[in-house]
Amino acid sequence: MYEVIARARAEGARFRLQPEMFHKLSAALTLLILVAIFAFGNPAFLSVNNGLTIMLQTSVIGLLGIGMTMVIITGGIDLSVGSVLALSGTVTGMLVKSGMPVLPAMFCGVIVGALCGLFNGFVITKMRITPFVATLGMMLIARGIALQLTGAAPISRLGEAFGVLGNGALFRIVEMGANGFPKVVFPGIPYPVILLVVVAILGSYMLRRRQIGRHIYATGSNEEAARLAGVEVDRTKMIAYSLSGALAGLSGIVLMSRLVTAQPNEGVMYELDAIAAAVIGGASLMGGVGAISGTLIGAFIIGVLRNGLNMAGVSAFIQQIVIGFVVIFAVYIDQIRSRR
Numbered sequence: 001m002y003e004v005i006a007r008a009r010a011e012g013a014r015f016r017l018q019p020e021m022f023h024k025l026s027a028a029l030t031l032l033i034l035v036a037i038f039a040f041g042n043p044a045f046l047s048v049n050n051g052l053t054i055m056l057q058t059s060v061i062g063l064l065g066i067g068m069t070m071v072i073i074t075g076g077i078d079l080s081v082g083s084v085l086a087l088s089g090t091v092t093g094m095l096v097k098s099g100m101p102v103l104p105a106m107f108c109g110v111i112v113g114a115l116c117g118l119f120n121g122f123v124i125t126k127m128r129i130t131p132f133v134a135t136l137g138m139m140l141i142a143r144g145i146a147l148q149l150t151g152a153a154p155i156s157r158l159g160e161a162f163g164v165l166g167n168g169a170l171f172r173i174v175e176m177g178a179n180g181f182p183k184v185v186f187p188g189i190p191y192p193v194i195l196l197v198v199v200a201i202l203g204s205y206m207l208r209r210r211q212i213g214r215h216i217y218a219t220g221s222n223e224e225a226a227r228l229a230g231v232e233v234d235r236t237k238m239i240a241y242s243l244s245g246a247l248a249g250l251s252g253i254v255l256m257s258r259l260v261t262a263q264p265n266e267g268v269m270y271e272l273d274a275i276a277a278a279v280i281g282g283a284s285l286m287g288g289v290g291a292i293s294g295t296l297i298g299a300f301i302i303g304v305l306r307n308g309l310n311m312a313g314v315s316a317f318i319q320q321i322v323i324g325f326v327v328i329f330a331v332y333i334d335q336i337r338s339r340r
Contacts, residue, residue, distance in 0.1 A: 023282035023333065024294045031301050038308030045311060052187055056258075058303035059192035060085075063251040064270060065277035065295040066203045067117075067244030072278050073207075074240045075220040075287025076131035080120060081248040082270035083142035086263070088113040089252030090146045093155040093162075093262025102161045110249040116142055117245020121238030139271070146264035155262035165191055166257030192254045196296075199247065204292040216240055220287030276323065277302055280330040301326070 038045045064081050071078045092109035096102055116138060123134040169188030176182055207213035215236045218226040227233050251270075256262045279285065280301055281294030302323060309319045 024291065024297065026333075027281055027294060027297045027301065031297055031304060034301065034304050034308065038304065038311070041308075042311050045308060049187060050307070050311075052190060052193075054300070054303050054307045055193045055196075056190045057307065058299050059190070059196045060251045060255050061270070061273045061277055061302060062196045062296055062299040063199060063247050063254065064274035065281075065299050066199060066292055067247035068271075068274040069278045069281075069283050069290045069292060069295045070203070070207070070216060070240045071131075071244045072275075072283045072285060073216050073220045073287060073290045074237055075223065076124065076237065076240070077135060077275070077285075078117075078120065078241065078244045079132065079135040079271050080116065080138035080142055081244060081251075081274055082267035083139045083146070084113050084116045084245055084248040085252035085255065085267035085270060086265065087116065087142040087146040087252070088249030089256035089266065090150055090155065090262045090264045092253050093158055093256055094149065096158050096162050097155055097262075102159075102164075106165070106253050109253045110246050113249020113252065114242050114246035117242040117248070118238060120245065121241035124241070125234035125237050143264075150262070150264045152264060154264070156260075158260055158262065160260075163257055163260040165195075166254055166259070170194060192258070195250075195254065199250075200292050200296055207292065212236065212239060217288055220289075222288075272327075273299075273302060276327045276330070279327065279334060284334050285331065286334075298330075 035045075044050060064085070068078055068081065088109040091112050092105050095105035095108055100108075120131075120135050120138050123129050123137070124131050127134075168191045170191065171186065172188030173185040174182050175185050207216065215226070215231045216239075218229065218231050219233050219236050223233055226236075252267065255266055259266075277298035278290060278295045279298070281291070281296065281298030283290030283295065305323060305326070306319055309322065314322075
């Protein structure tokens with residue numbers, strides 16, 4: 001009897017994974033098609049420097065998207081990540097400006113983001129406010145605090161050490177030219193890209209191999225059934241939102257480090273890019289479905305679109321229109337999959 005039940009569960013899991021895998025493969029195929037189109041239009045698109053530029057530009061959205069994926073899998077949404085990004089980066093910049101060493105200041109910035117996420121989780125689980133409204137409120141709160149702390153002015157002159165994370169690279173090769181000036185032979189792999197890969201691996205491991213990951217999927221699939229099965233649903237949601245906030249804080253630190261300036265106005269509309277990356281990569285807004293690998297593909301689709309359209313001379317306004325249509329199409333595919 002138990003063997004029959006176990007076999008039925010395995011078959012059911014395999015059936016559920018088939019649409020998710022199909023969506024992920026279709027997203028990967030879309031990415032390859034976009035690369036081929038832009039490469040045909042401009043041979044410089046496939047250059048090493050441009051490829052590294054795309055990866056660097058995608059790293060922030062990728063980090064935000066990983067946290068957003070965990071929240072979406074639980075059946076929620078986090079509209080506050082852009083504002084939390086700005087608040088965490090601003091707090092980090094202020095601490096560095098006050099004399100705190102860079103690494104402890106960056107750690108404090110991540111903690112600020114995690115606390116914002118924890119507050120979101122508390123409001124959603126204990127006060128029973130819908131995720132949309134709760135995170136919308138945090139979006140306004142975090143942005144307001146960032147602007148109040150700085151007087152809406154950027155914090156500059158943070159030193160070279162602050163810019164290492166955002167502008168440094170591994171395996172960078174520089175040679176002295178015949179004219180006596182340094183020449184970059186290979187720009188190296190940017191640190192934000194390495195950080196994105198490490199976070200993606202850890203996130204995938206947590207979702208697929210750890211108990212909390214299984215609880216996140218169970219909560220999004222059927223919250224009441226998960227609760228009856230012994231899953232601490234409220235705790236699971238609070239962990240998911242805390243991770244989303246922490247990754248938003250990390251994204252803010254990376255972005256501010258690239259600018260070597262703390263900008264309280266940064267991160268506007270970034271939450272929509274993060275949601276788009278997750279949905280394009282196969283995460284379902286209904287909950288219970290999603291993967292980190294798919295989100296990375298979605299983030300790179302957005303990055304390739306923006307980079308290719310920039311190289312083609314398309315205005316930023318047209319780019320927003322194109323990406324908007326891509327998001328609508330991805331959500332439409334998700335709705336078809338949910339109905340089936």
